[in-house]
Amino acid sequence: MLRIDGISKRFGETDVLSGISADIEQGEFFTIIGPSGAGKSTLLRLINLLDTPTGGSISLDGISIHSDRSLEVRRRMGMVFQKPAVFKSTVYENIALGLRFRHEPESRIKEKVSESLDLVQLGGFEGRKAVTLSGGEMQRVAIARVMVTDPDLLLLDEPTANLDPVSVGVIEDLIIRINREFGTTIIMSTHDMFQGQRLAHRMGVMVDGTFAQIGTSREIFTTPHDRYVARFVGIENLIDGIISSTDGGIATIDAGGVKVQVVTPLSAGNRVTVCLRPEDIAVGLHPDHAESVRNVLQGTVVSITAMGPLTRLTLDCGIRLVAVVTWKAAEELGIEDGSTISASFKATAAHVLPLSR
Amino acid sequence: MNEIVSGFLTALHLIITLDPEVIEISIRSIVISLTATLIGALIAIPIGATITFSEFPGKRGLVSFIQTLYALPTVLVGLFVFLLISRAGPFGFLRLLFTPEGMIIAQTILILPILIGLTISALSNIDPMIRDTLHSLGATRIQFLRSIVSEARYAIMAAVVLGFGRAISEVGAAIMIGGNIKGHTRVLTTAISLETSMGNISVSIALGIILLLIALVINLLLAIVQNR
Numbered sequence: 030m031l032r033i034d035g036i037s038k039r040f041g042e043t044d045v046l047s048g049i050s051a052d053i054e055q056g057e058f059f060t061i062i063g064p065s066g067a068g069k070s071t072l073l074r075l076i077n078l079l080d081t082p083t084g085g086s087i088s089l090d091g092i093s094i095h096s097d098r099s100l101e102v103r104r105r106m107g108m109v110f111q112k113p114a115v116f117k118s119t120v121y122e123n124i125a126l127g128l129r130f131r132h133e134p135e136s137r138i139k140e141k142v143s144e145s146l147d148l149v150q151l152g153g154f155e156g157r158k159a160v161t162l163s164g165g166e167m168q169r170v171a172i173a174r175v176m177v178t179d180p181d182l183l184l185l186d187e188p189t190a191n192l193d194p195v196s197v198g199v200i201e202d203l204i205i206r207i208n209r210e211f212g213t214t215i216i217m218s219t220h221d222m223f224q225g226q227r228l229a230h231r232m233g234v235m236v237d238g239t240f241a242q243i244g245t246s247r248e249i250f251t252t253p254h255d256r257y258v259a260r261f262v263g264i265e266n267l268i269d270g271i272i273s274s275t276d277g278g279i280a281t282i283d284a285g286g287v288k289v290q291v292v293t294p295l296s297a298g299n300r301v302t303v304c305l306r307p308e309d310i311a312v313g314l315h316p317d318h319a320e321s322v323r324n325v326l327q328g329t330v331v332s333i334t335a336m337g338p339l340t341r342l343t344l345d346c347g348i349r350l351v352a353v354v355t356w357k358a359a360e361e362l363g364i365e366d367g368s369t370i371s372a373s374f375k376a377t378a379a380h381v382l383p384l385s386r
Numbered sequence: 387m388n389e390i391v392s393g394f395l396t397a398l399h400l401i402i403t404l405d406p407e408v409i410e411i412s413i414r415s416i417v418i419s420l421t422a423t424l425i426g427a428l429i430a431i432p433i434g435a436t437i438t439f440s441e442f443p444g445k446r447g448l449v450s451f452i453q454t455l456y457a458l459p460t461v462l463v464g465l466f467v468f469l470l471i472s473r474a475g476p477f478g479f480l481r482l483l484f485t486p487e488g489m490i491i492a493q494t495i496l497i498l499p500i501l502i503g504l505t506i507s508a509l510s511n512i513d514p515m516i517r518d519t520l521h522s523l524g525a526t527r528i529q530f531l532r533s534i535v536s537e538a539r540y541a542i543m544a545a546v547v548l549g550f551g552r553a554i555s556e557v558g559a560a561i562m563i564g565g566n567i568k569g570h571t572r573v574l575t576t577a578i579s580l581e582t583s584m585g586n587i588s589v590s591i592a593l594g595i596i597l598l599l600i601a602l603v604i605n606l607l608l609a610i611v612q613n614r
Contacts, residue, residue: 079518104524114515116537126533127523171519178523 030055035085046238060225061218063235069218107175108184113167115159127178145173165196185217265351266305287347290323293381300384309378310352323376396588415573419554422493434505455499464562467492484565492559497549504545508538
């Protein structure tokens with residue numbers, strides 16, 4: 030439906046986007062995830078014709094939107110911005126605006142505004158002054174204002190970034206419904222990878238103005254393409270080493286003297302980074318806590334950080350490892366700073382990246 | 387001191403008894419200045435909006451120039467309009483000199499810079515998010531300008547009220563173009579000027595009080611609209 034082909038955008042001396050490409054399918058919910066300043070908003074603004082690209086093209090059903098720039102193309106899309114923006118008028122007038130621009134008759138406007146207010150669960154708010162609403166309510170008005178125009182493509186620029194958790198929940202439910210029930214194609218940016226995972230069919234991880242990886246959340250969480258994506262999706266253990274030998278698909282990696290065994294098709298001699306999630310590391314007091322597991326490393330606890338129901342442990346096992354246990358388990362094991370422990374993980378738990386990438 | 391006190395008393399008497407000449411002069415003042423303000427606003431708001439949302443070389447310079455003209459001396463406007471509409475001038479055939487219409491033209495020219503300049507700053511203060519939202523909703527250029535002016539309506543109204551205040555309180559252009567002809571072009575300011583020079587202090591004070599009352603009423607109306 031939407032093809033982004035080598036889009037670049039330069040502001041002064043800064044390349045905000047450098048040759049970004051993606052294909053969005055009809056009816057898809059696609060999230061752009063990445064840290065603040067990665068270029069997410071810029072890409073959405075370019076799609077919505079609010080800015081002009083320095084290079085490349087974006088086409089909507091085969092029409093190159095920036096050479097066309099017609100009102101018809103623009104009116105097929107709608108965008109909701111990070112900061113809720115409402116006009117100094119009633120909720121009714123706010124939502125009616127896009128329909129008034131399209132010269133819809135008043136009776137139709139009335140009907141559509143009422144429908145859309147029900148959709149965003151603000152039924153009966155027609156006569157309220159929009160500027161007196163809470164942030165979450167304003168954002169729902171903004172969504173209703175876009176939805177009355179029946180967009181084929183809905184663009185959401187971090188729509189929940191400034192809202193409280195309850196409003197975030199309401200808006201997430203709402204946009205899921207819009208996608209699943211109305212079949213509206215959605216492209217949403219967020220810096221919250223879990224939100225991306227909750228909502229989207231596919232996500233693109235944006236780094237320095239380009240997609241480092243595009244895929245389903247499962248692909249991105251389990252097989253990141255590079256160290257950056259790995260870090261962004263919460264893989265805290267990135268162990269650099271050289272494959273010293275391989276045996277039936279299992280490689281032994283020498284990481285500065287510490288040997289770990291992982292599953293990888295790469296052959297001996299390759300420099301690699303082993304990606305390992307803290308959740309995939311088991312911690313016990315004695316090596317025999319994990320008999321059938323290939324990797325069992327002895328070490329000491331360097332630091333302990335409480336994280337709600339979990340406890341995050343930094344371990345020195347010759348290599349530095351971060352592991353997560355429930356605080357109850359940490360208590361039962363009597364873990365404290367300097368405790369001697371044994372950490373273990375399966376050869377299949379790790380994801381191996383060639384270091385050059 | 388005595389003169390001022392008795393002047394005040396006579397002034398109140400003139401106002402309370404609705405002295406016909408005072409009322410006539412006041413109404414003429416309001417009609418002329420209100421007309422000039424409305425014509426000025428109709429010209430200034432589209433020009434201000436166009437300048438705000440167009441990019442062209444020299445835009446900053448133009449805006450600075452407009453702001454400089456806020457302080458345009460009224461006698462200069464009077465002179466300028468006089469040269470245009472006096473018998474020998476290019477528009478002399480219209481016979482506008484010493485008419486209320488001529489005064490309206492002069493006052494309109496006088497307040498245009500304020501109206502244009504303050505419209506530009508009112509529109510520039512609108513959140514860029516609102517502009518983006520309008521474009522995103524598929525507004526045409528005209529629809530965009532109309533909506534953004536509506537969004538800035540309170541600030542623009544304040545500008546219009548300020549313009550009206552400058553129009554109704556100026557005396558230089560009114561006297562040069564209108565000529566202070568009794569029953570025809572005599573307005574509050576020119577009457578005050580004349581009566582004071584003739585020693586009729588109480589009439590001047592009465593007219594002055596009325597001038598202030600008009601300004602007060604207009605500002606109260608604006609405040610009511612803005613707080614609605």
